[in-house]
Amino acid sequence: xxxxxxxxxxxxxxxxxxxxxxxxxxxxxxxxxxxxxxxxxxxxxxxxxxxxxxxxxxxxxxxxxxxxxxxxxxxxxxxxxxxxxxxxxxxxxxxxxxxxxxxxxxxxxxxxxxxxxxxxxxxxxxxxxxxxxxxxxxxxxxxxxxxxxxxxxxxxxxxxxxxxxxxxxxxxxxxxxxxxxxxxxxxxxxxxxxxxxxxxxxxxxxxxxxxxxxxxxxxxxxxxxxxxxxxxxxxxxxxxxxxxxxxxxxxxxxxxxxxxxxxxxxxxxxxxxxxxxxxxxxxxxxxxxxxxxxxxxxxxxxxxxxxxxxxxxxxxxxxxxxxxxxxxxxxxxxxxxxxxxxxxxxxxxxxxxxxxxxxxxxxxxxxxxxxxxxxxxxxxxxxxxxxxxxxxxxxxxxxxxxxxxxxxxxxxxxxxxxxxxxxxxxxxxxxxxxxxxxxxxxxxxxxxxxxxxxxxxxxxxxxxxxxxxxxxxxxxxxxxxxxxxxxxxxxxxxxxxxxxxxxxxx
Amino acid sequence: xxxxxxxxxxxxxxxxxxxxxxxxxxxxxxxxxxxxxxxxxxxxxxxxxxxxxxxxxxxxxxxxxxxxxxxxxxxxxxxxxxxxxxxxxxxxxxxxxxxxxxxxxxxxxxxxxxxxxxxxxxxxxxxxxxxxxxxxxxxxxxxxxxxxxxxxxxxxxxxxxxxxxxxxxxxxxxxxxxxxxxxxxxxxxxxxxxxxxxxxxxxxxxxxxxxxxxxxxxxxxxxxxxxxxxxxxxxxxxxxxxxxxxxxxxxxxxxxxxxxxxxxxxxxxxxxxxxxxxxxxxxxxxxxxxxxxxxxxxxxxxxxxxxxxxxxxxxxxxxxx
Numbered sequence: 001x002x003x004x005x006x007x008x009x010x011x012x013x014x015x016x017x018x019x020x021x022x023x024x025x026x027x028x029x030x031x032x033x034x035x036x037x038x039x040x041x042x043x044x045x046x047x048x049x050x051x052x053x054x055x056x057x058x059x060x061x062x063x064x065x066x067x068x069x070x071x072x073x074x075x076x077x078x079x080x081x082x083x084x085x086x087x088x089x090x091x092x093x094x095x096x097x098x099x100x101x102x103x104x105x106x107x108x109x110x111x112x113x114x115x116x117x118x119x120x121x122x123x124x125x126x127x128x129x130x131x132x133x134x135x136x137x138x139x140x141x142x143x144x145x146x147x148x149x150x151x152x153x154x155x156x157x158x159x160x161x162x163x164x165x166x167x168x169x170x171x172x173x174x175x176x177x178x179x180x181x182x183x184x185x186x187x188x189x190x191x192x193x194x195x196x197x198x199x200x201x202x203x204x205x206x207x208x209x210x211x212x213x214x215x216x217x218x219x220x221x222x223x224x225x226x227x228x229x230x231x232x233x234x235x236x237x238x239x240x241x242x243x244x245x246x247x248x249x250x251x252x253x254x255x256x257x258x259x260x261x262x263x264x265x266x267x268x269x270x271x272x273x274x275x276x277x278x279x280x281x282x283x284x285x286x287x288x289x290x291x292x293x294x295x296x297x298x299x300x301x302x303x304x305x306x307x308x309x310x311x312x313x314x315x316x317x318x319x320x321x322x323x324x325x326x327x328x329x330x331x332x333x334x335x336x337x338x339x340x341x342x343x344x345x346x347x348x349x350x351x352x353x354x355x356x357x358x359x360x361x362x363x364x365x366x367x368x369x370x371x372x373x374x375x376x377x378x379x380x381x382x383x384x385x386x387x388x389x390x391x392x393x394x395x396x397x398x399x400x401x402x403x404x405x406x407x408x409x410x411x412x413x414x415x416x417x418x419x420x421x422x423x424x425x426x427x428x429x430x431x432x433x434x435x436x437x438x439x440x441x442x443x444x445x446x447x448x449x450x451x452x453x454x455x456x457x458x459x460x461x462x463x464x465x466x467x468x469x470x471x472x473x474x475x476x477x478x479x480x481x482x483x484x485x486x487x488x489x490x491x492x493x494x495x496x497x498x499x500x501x502x503x504x505x506x
Numbered sequence: 507x508x509x510x511x512x513x514x515x516x517x518x519x520x521x522x523x524x525x526x527x528x529x530x531x532x533x534x535x536x537x538x539x540x541x542x543x544x545x546x547x548x549x550x551x552x553x554x555x556x557x558x559x560x561x562x563x564x565x566x567x568x569x570x571x572x573x574x575x576x577x578x579x580x581x582x583x584x585x586x587x588x589x590x591x592x593x594x595x596x597x598x599x600x601x602x603x604x605x606x607x608x609x610x611x612x613x614x615x616x617x618x619x620x621x622x623x624x625x626x627x628x629x630x631x632x633x634x635x636x637x638x639x640x641x642x643x644x645x646x647x648x649x650x651x652x653x654x655x656x657x658x659x660x661x662x663x664x665x666x667x668x669x670x671x672x673x674x675x676x677x678x679x680x681x682x683x684x685x686x687x688x689x690x691x692x693x694x695x696x697x698x699x700x701x702x703x704x705x706x707x708x709x710x711x712x713x714x715x716x717x718x719x720x721x722x723x724x725x726x727x728x729x730x731x732x733x734x735x736x737x738x739x740x741x742x743x744x745x746x747x748x749x750x751x752x753x754x755x756x757x758x759x760x761x762x763x764x765x766x767x768x769x770x771x772x773x774x775x776x777x778x779x780x781x782x783x784x785x786x787x788x789x790x791x792x793x794x795x796x797x798x799x800x801x802x803x804x805x806x807x808x809x810x811x812x813x814x815x816x817x818x819x820x821x822x823x824x825x826x827x
Contacts, residue, residue, distance in 0.1 A: 311712065332714045341712060349712055352705040354772060363702055363713045366695040375693050417713070 006065075007032045007203045008086075008172050013062030013073060015048055021227050022048045026062075028222040028232060030172060035194065035204045037214045037235075039243075040224035046207050049224070050176050054088055055081045067170060085171035087161040089178060095157050097146035101139050102128035108160035135159040136196065151186035154178050155193050162202070173197070174205045179213060183297050183462035185501075191217045209436045211243055212465075244437055264288050265322075267338075267456045268308075268425050273317035276303040277480035280317070285425065285456045290447065292471035293460040294496040300480040301460040302344055305427040308458070309341040310334040321424060335364075338424030342414055342431060344460075350414045351402055357413060358384040358398035364417050383420075391416035392442050408439025415443060419450050426450060426457040432466060444470055464493040464500070476500050516771075523768035523778070523814070527785040534792035543795045547672070555666070555674035557787040559584075559739050562680055564758035564779050565687045566731035570724040571762050571774050572691060572700045575630040577728045579619060580758055582638035582645075583612050585751015587736025589645050592654035592746035601662055608737035609730050615641065616729020620722035634725075638755070645748045655745040666741030676738055683731065688776040690727075700724065701773070757786065760807065764814040786810060 008030040015023040023045045030036045040046045052059045052073050059073035066084040081088075095104050106124045114120050128141035137155045139148055145156065158173065165171045175194070179187045195217055198204055206218060214221050215235050223230040223246050230246050264287025273281045277300040285291050295301045306312045308319065310330045319328055319337075326337040334341070343349035352360050361384050362369065369376045384398045393412050395405055402410060411432070418426065428447065432440040447470065451457050461467050467474050473487035476499045484499040486492075534544040543549055563580050570577045587608040594604045615637065622633040665675055691697040699720050703710045711717050735754075740746050765778030789810070790803040 309712075330716075331712055332716060335714045343709075343712055348706075349708050352702055352709060355701060355705050359698065359702070363698065363715075366698050370695050375695070375698075 005032045006030065007067060007170075008205070009065045010049070010053065010073075011063045011065070013049060013052060013064075014060045015045075015052060015057070015062075016060055023052070023059075023062075023227045026224065026227070026229050028229070030203055030205055031219070032203050033198060033201045034219040035198045035206050035217050037218035037221035038205060038207045038224060039211070039214055039221050040209060044209075044224040045227040046209075046224050047176065048227075050088075050174060050205075050207055052076065053081065053086065053174070054078060066172065085165070086174060087165070087171055088174045088176065089154070089157050089161050090176045095145055095153055095160070097144075097153075099145060100141065101132070101143050101145060101148075101156055102141035104145055104156055105131055105141075105160050105163060109164055131159050131163045135162070136193070149186055149189070150182050151189040151193075154182070154190055158193075158197075162197075172203045172205060174207070176207045177209070178206075179208070179210065184464065185296060185462070187213070188216075211240055211437065214243070215240065264454070267322060268458075269320040269323075270308070271318050271320075273304070273307060273319070274315045275307040275312055275317075276300065278303055278307070278477075279480045281477075281480070281482055283475070283482075285458060287454055287456055288451055289473070290451055290457045290459060290471045292467035292474035292496075293458065293477060294464055294467050294474050295477035295500050297462070298479070299477040299500065301462075301477055302429055303480075304477070305341065305429050305458065305460055308334065308425075309339055309427055311341075335421075335423075339427060340418035340421060340423035340425070341427045342411075342418060342429065344429035344433065346407075346411060346414060346434065351410055353403040354401050356399045357393070357395045357402055357405065360402045360413050361387055361398075361417050361420070364421055387416045387420060391419070391446060406436075406439075408435045408442075411435050411443060412439065412446070415446055419446065422453075422455070424455055426455055428457060428459045430461055430463075431459060432461075432463070464496040467496055468493040519771045520769055523764070523781050523785060527781055527788060530785060530788045530792065534788065534795070537792075537796070539796045540792050544792055549791070549795070551669065551674050553787055553791050555676045555742055557783055558674070558676045558680040559735050559742060560754055560757055561761070561780060561783045562683050562735040562738065563732055563754045564761040564783055565683060565776065566728040566735065567758050567762040568687065568765065568774055568776065568779050569691075569700070569727050569731075570630070570721075572697075572704050573721055573724055574704045575623070575721065575724065576759070577619070577634050577725060578631060578755060578759070579615065579634040579638040579641065580728060580732050581751045581753065581755030582641035583615050583729055583732035583751070584736040584739060584754055585645055585748065586615065586641045587611050587733040588739045588746040588750065589648055589654055589736075589748055591737050592658060592740045593648070595659060595662060595740070596654060596657045598657070601659060604662075605734075605737050609733040612729040612731070612733020612736070613726055614729070616726040616732075617722075619729065620725040623725065624718040624722040630725075642752065645751070649746075649748045651748055653745050653747050658740065658744055662741055663744035666738065666744065676742060679738060683734070684776055684780060687731075691776060696720070696723075704774075757783075757807065760811045761786065764811060767814045767817050782814070 006029050009028070011027045013023050013026045026045065026049060028036065028038070038046045038049065051057045052062065053064060053076070055076035055078045058076070062073040064071050064073055064076070066086065069084065071080065071084065096107070102125045105128045111119045111124065125141045132139055132141065135155060135158070137152060137159060139152055139156070145153055148156070158175070162171070162173060179190060182190060191213060194204060194206070208214065218235055220232060221235055222232045233243070235243070266284050266286050268283065268285040270281065270283040273283070277298060281304065293301050293304060303312060307314055308328065310328045310333050313329055319326055321337050328334045328337055352363070358381065362380055369380050381398060387393065388395065391412050393416065394409055402413065405413065426447065431447070432443055435443065447457055459467065459471060468491055471491070473485060474491055474496055475482055476484040476486065476496055478500060486495055534540045563584050567577050567580045590611055591604045591608040594607055595601070599607070619634055619637055622628045623630045668675055670678060691700065699710065699715045702713070702715060703717065703720055707717065739750060761779050761782040762774060764782035765774050766772060768778035768781045769775055770778065786807055789806055793802055793806065
């Protein structure tokens with residue numbers, strides 16, 4: 001096998017949407033048996049590039065060469081892409097959670113039918129078992145997909161895309177942000193699998209905005225910014241900071257962790273909270289403090305925040321704010337007590353996609369604009385524009401639909417919606433999921449600013465690096481029990497991970 | 507920030523339907539087949555007053571629709587109200603009392619719908635469909651299938667058939683109702699919550715909107731408006747036909763759906779509902795006067811609904827890019 005042969009090369013790809021040049025002369029080459037990352041922030045053009053290669057949208061210019069065959073990207077079609085050996089696994093879930101693994105795999109290739117169009121289940125199951133073995137997936141053909149971990153589900157999607165490919169793996173697998181909705185430990189599982197497939201000779205294009213993944217899995221990376229190629233690098237020859245600088249085009253100020261900051265009076269005192277997996281949890285948070293909640297999926301991380309916001313009713317326990325006991329049985333009650341809540345899943349639980357940015361920002365304070373029987377639109381608009389400035393939101397106008405914004409800006413809108421209420425306690429669940437590096441730093445800064453003004457924050461995250469960077473102290477939960485509290489010198493991502501995984505009891 | 511700068515396309519989308527309404531009106535005014543009859547004062551007045559009642563029922567359906575919930579009992583509530591109000595009037599009840607009875611019945615049925623949907627958890631389509639069938643039974647039991655005529659006070663039926671400044675009085679009632687619903691949806695916190703609820707239910711709950719109360723109230727408001735529409739129907743016709751309610755439901759719902767294709771594209775809205783009602787009314791009336799058979803209007807109404815809503819969906823999708 002020739003180690004340097006090129007399987008796929010895209011040349012001078014251009015695409016404009018209206019006045020915006022989404023891609024301007026982008027080229028890259030994929031070597032056989034390697035993982036090539038397309039890395040870029042929101043709006044860098046990486047998703048557009050994939051759409052053009054997949055034939056979902058026509059390019060304005062550009063060619064692609066796959067296994068020695070040239071195609072004009074202006075006339076690419078999905079069928080042609082498939083014929084040429086391109087296999088796509090997109091960001092959105094394309095599997096069927098209620099069906100079994102065998103059914104999911106069979107849907108990708110069509111069912112073998114016997115007499116009277118009867119599906120040959122035995123054969124489908126046998127074939128599924130073979131595929132699972134070939135891709136080293138730890139699952140049984142009869143298992144319902146949603147019983148599997150999220151990383152395994154993604155592996156099934158990959159196996160489905162690749163199952164008909166010849167064993168010598170001549171095709172190209174394109175993964176579009178496959179980890180976008182996976183928690184950190186699952187990401188590791190998936191990256192290991194991807195590395196294995198590449199080592200076995202599979203050529204992979206890996207689209208992502210997460211630097212850590214590029215370092216973990218990619219042989220080479222093409223950096224995109226504003227629709228152009230900044231550079232193509234070998235991650236092993238760079239450190240993370242240099243890569244961030246290349247990607248952003250500027251130095252990103254690392255957020256200083258303000259340890260040892262003077263802290264005020266206690267704001268929140270929760271005693272013997274029991275709900276779902278949580279068993280008799282005690283928690284105290286002081287003014288000016290950012291407290292992290294670490295733990296694996298199912299540790300009670302998200303449940304704690306939901307319980308404090310009145311989304312999940314407490315089974316027992318009490319919550320005191322500023323020394324006063326409060327009954328928190330609904331979101332309005334929690335809001336009255338001074339809580340704010342940024343949920344984990346923005347699209348599902350926080351975004352009003354087709355409402356305007358202004359409306360999205362106002363929803364938590366609408367009654368404030370209601371004066372003498374009219375909504376004061378002028379004041380609302382002025383406040384909205386003020387929030388754009390103070391929360392670093394970039395939008396075409398306050399009337400633009402929320403869905404027209406990038407992920408980072410949407411998240412800042414959700415954050416601003418809550419912080420404008422000047423809450424006492426800010427509950428943040430995965431505050432930077434699906435957000436690029438630049439916006440992430442800005443979100444950290446916004447949280448710091450709010451806390452410095454006298455609030456407190458409770459941050460749940462599966463990204464332990466994030467917890468270590470952002471928080472003053474981190475409590476670690478395991479199966480609903482607080483197993484460690486890390487602060488000062490003890491607080492680092494590795495230690496959180498170790499405690500969460502119970503390898504070491506701190 | 508260039509807030510007022512909008513592409514031409516936006517205006518085309520927003521006002522295409524209104525343009526069609528005007529075009530249809532002009533067309534039937536000059537087309538030799540209909541120019542004489544269509545533009546006669548009597549025809550225009552009857553067109554306006556009969557569709558004003560349907561328009562109020564459509565505005566009623568619009569309120570829950572903003573939350574993406576369907577109220578299929580709108581016509582049945584209007585029918586129920588008209589039958590009971592006509593009977594009460596014929597029995598000597600005073601006009602204000604009868605009016606209260608009609609609206610009160612609507613509020614009551616709307617409240618039952620609301621409880622079924624928000625407390626018991628019955629899907630709104632099922633709950634209101636079941637309710638409309640039950641109400642048809644109530645009406646039938648009450649009337650034995652016969653129209654309620656007889657002693658309707660003259661002052662009452664006169665209101666339904668006379669004009670102010672050449673325009674039917676009923677149209678003024680529609681104007682008041684339309685302004686009230688427009689105000690409710692566009693200029694109150696409650697209206698904001700309704701659009702938020704329609705956009706993302708779970709997110710609405712998580713910004714502190716009391717979802718059950720918000721949703722339940724839409725059905726009560728819808729019921730009240732339908733009750734009022736039933737009263738107006740009695741005033742207009744001078745009697746109550748037990749079958750009339752059923753004929754309101756589909757055109758009213760169709761217009762409420764179509765409103766997302768006009769004035770504020772992608773959003774169910776009051777002005778769009780009125781444009782849709784009167785566009786369909788003018789089209790049907792003109793075709794009728796031209797002597798086309800009745801089934802043609804079915805074709806036109808059905809096709810307009812599918813094309814209009816289809817366009818609205820496409821517009822929504824394109825904005826997503």
